[in-house]
Amino acid sequence: MLLGGLLSFVSSLAGLAMPLLAKTVVDAFGAQRPLTGPVLGLTAAVLVGAAIGAVGRYVLERMGEGIVFSARQRLVDRMLRLRVSEVDRLKPGDLLSRVTSDTTLLRAVFTEGIVESVGAVFILVGAIVMMALMDGLLLLITLAVLVLVGSLLGLVMPRIRNASTQAQVAVGEMGAVLDRVLQAFRTVKASGAEDREIDTVGDSAREARDRGVAVAWWTSIAGISAWVAAQLAFVAVLGVGGARVASGALEVSSLIAFLLYLFYLVAPIGQLVQGFTQIQNGLAAVKRIREVEELPAEEPGGGIHEVGTAPAGVSFEDVVFSYGDDRPIVHDGVSFEVPAGGLTALVGPSGAGKSTVFTLLERFYEQQAGTVRVDGRDIRQWPLAELRACLGYVEQDAPVLDGSLRENLVFAAPNVGEDDIRRVLALTRLEDLVARLPEGMETKVGHRGVMLSGGERQRVAIARVLLRRPRLLLLDEATSQLDAVNEMRLREVIAEVARETTVLVIAHRLSTVTGADRIVVMEAGRVRAVGTHGELLADDDLYRELAATQFLLST
Numbered sequence: 001m002l003l004g005g006l007l008s009f010v011s012s013l014a015g016l017a018m019p020l021l022a023k024t025v026v027d028a029f030g031a032q033r034p035l036t037g038p039v040l041g042l043t044a045a046v047l048v049g050a051a052i053g054a055v056g057r058y059v060l061e062r063m064g065e066g067i068v069f070s071a072r073q074r075l076v077d078r079m080l081r082l083r084v085s086e087v088d089r090l091k092p093g094d095l096l097s098r099v100t101s102d103t104t105l106l107r108a109v110f111t112e113g114i115v116e117s118v119g120a121v122f123i124l125v126g127a128i129v130m131m132a133l134m135d136g137l138l139l140l141i142t143l144a145v146l147v148l149v150g151s152l153l154g155l156v157m158p159r160i161r162n163a164s165t166q167a168q169v170a171v172g173e174m175g176a177v178l179d180r181v182l183q184a185f186r187t188v189k190a191s192g193a194e195d196r197e198i199d200t201v202g203d204s205a206r207e208a209r210d211r212g213v214a215v216a217w218w219t220s221i222a223g224i225s226a227w228v229a230a231q232l233a234f235v236a237v238l239g240v241g242g243a244r245v246a247s248g249a250l251e252v253s254s255l256i257a258f259l260l261y262l263f264y265l266v267a268p269i270g271q272l273v274q275g276f277t278q279i280q281n282g283l284a285a286v287k288r289i290r291e292v293e294e295l296p297a298e299e300p301g302g303g304i305h306e307v308g309t310a311p312a313g314v315s316f317e318d319v320v321f322s323y324g325d326d327r328p329i330v331h332d333g334v335s336f337e338v339p340a341g342g343l344t345a346l347v348g349p350s351g352a353g354k355s356t357v358f359t360l361l362e363r364f365y366e367q368q369a370g371t372v373r374v375d376g377r378d379i380r381q382w383p384l385a386e387l388r389a390c391l392g393y394v395e396q397d398a399p400v401l402d403g404s405l406r407e408n409l410v411f412a413a414p415n416v417g418e419d420d421i422r423r424v425l426a427l428t429r430l431e432d433l434v435a436r437l438p439e440g441m442e443t444k445v446g447h448r449g450v451m452l453s454g455g456e457r458q459r460v461a462i463a464r465v466l467l468r469r470p471r472l473l474l475l476d477e478a479t480s481q482l483d484a485v486n487e488m489r490l491r492e493v494i495a496e497v498a499r500e501t502t503v504l505v506i507a508h509r510l511s512t513v514t515g516a517d518r519i520v521v522m523e524a525g526r527v528r529a530v531g532t533h534g535e536l537l538a539d540d541d542l543y544r545e546l547a548a549t550q551f552l553l554s555t
Contacts, residue, residue: 005060009122010056011056022256022257026257064106064110068103075292079095081297082292103285105281108281123267124265137240141233146233153226156221156222157280160215163218166211167284170204173204174204181197223274226269313338316334318369318370320370321368321370329525330353334353336520338502345506346505347510349546352524353522355506362474392466392470398454400457404439410467478505516533518531521536
């Protein structure tokens with residue numbers, strides 16, 4: 001920034017010399033002296049000033065790109081470390097807008113805003129000094145016009161900033177609406193809702209346009225004010241200066257040089273107006289970026305951690321939790337224990353709070369009361385990265401990332417060996433899929449794994465977690481998208497894994513957990529009963545009802 005500013009300043013000095021050199025050309029012409037020297041000097045000043053200005057501009061533009069890059073890196077770093085609870089209440093499209101659109105405005109702030117404004121001030125001051133040396137009265141006339149217009153700009157600039165903030169918010173909202181449509185693209189198609197969604201996105205785009213028009217309105221007022229100032233100053237100086245030339249108080253060459261300096265003021269005044277406008281836009285962008293940076297973040301220390309391989313036990317003691325002060329209670333005194341090793345299942349009707357158990361174990365949210373322990377240790381006393389390193393979590397929708405099958409498999413364990421990959425592929429019955437894909441494990445699976453079936457995505461997610469060798473495996477509806485054959489195979493996989501580690505599985509299909517070592521029945525945010533399949537059939541009405549609806553009473 002300093003180098004670019006210095007080069008721009010030197011270029012400005014070359015520009016300041018041009019009116020004086022033009023005066024020497026006029027004086028030489030009037031005195032009938034040779035014009036070669038003055039013309040060559042004027043030409044050299046033009047060329048040297050242009051060359052230095054071009055290099056300075058390149059330096060500033062390069063610096064601007066560096067600022068955008070570092071801002072994006074910092075913002076992405078912050079976003080990925082935000083608490084899950086914060087991200088859940090934000091809109092992904094708006095977050096993307098802050099990383100892409102808002103950070104781009106920072107480039108203009110430093111190149112066209114701060115640095116060029118500083119350079120324009122130097123030019124302005126230099127020109128005013130040179131004009132003062134030529135004629136003080138004409139300078140006072142010029143300054144009076146500039147002060148008047150400067151006062152007007154002082155009123156306009158805050159409005160530009162407010163309008164720019166609203167425009168960027170509108171662009172972020174439009175991105176959020178479009179993201180909503182793209183995330184449910186097939187649902188939109190299947191529902192025949194294209195026209196409605198086009199109208200919805202169009203309304204958001206129209207709002208963004210209207211906000212942008214408001215910015216353009218105030219920016220045009222600022223720009224035209226600078227132009228009017230220059231024209232008024234020119235008329236006043238020409239009238240008063242012409243009278244002074246007629247009276248002999250001022251030389252014609254001095255008036256010409258003064259008028260050239262006056263015209264020379266147009267560029268820096270325009271740069272100042274544009275610079276202040278860009279600064280207002282940038283301040284609006286900085287405000288939106290700061291909003292993300294000020295959100296609560298998780299403790300640092302992510303990455304891959306060695307946490308041993310011994311199975312870990314879990315205990316919940318009088319846990320109370322809700323997803324917000326204005327939301328209903330999800331856990332109301334939940335208490336149960338999961339011994340280290342073996343298979344434990346969580347069952348119950350929808351909304352009982354089963355998935356929230358996993359949410360709390362991963363510390364995506366913090367409970368309001370009670371204690372959650374892993375391996376006998378309060379999870380709030382675990383370093384977050386170490387806690388998550390010992391857990392393996394397969395979500396209900398089994399997300400698969402864009403990229404190759406191999407990249408998805410080793411996502412949680414990038415340094416795993418080929419032997420381990422082949423072992424897990426066999427364990428999760430993915431060998432046939434790899435053999436069928438045109439490029440094997442290097443085949444791209446598409447956005448969200450669209451090239452795979454639902455069952456294949458689920459098995460890939462399970463394989464990804466198994467490669468991490470977790471001490472506690474969390475499976476949320478792991479068989480929900482599997483056919484009967486693959487479900488039976490996965491039950492065998494889960495049973496085999498449960499011999500080596502602790503497996504905690506959420507299941508609506510009781511057929512997958514009838515052989516569990518223990519089953520925890522939840523209802524309305526409480527633990528209703530704990531036992532084996534046979535014990536619960538005999539002792540718990542809700543479990544018996546669930547089993548009856550799935551024809552498992554005789555199992």
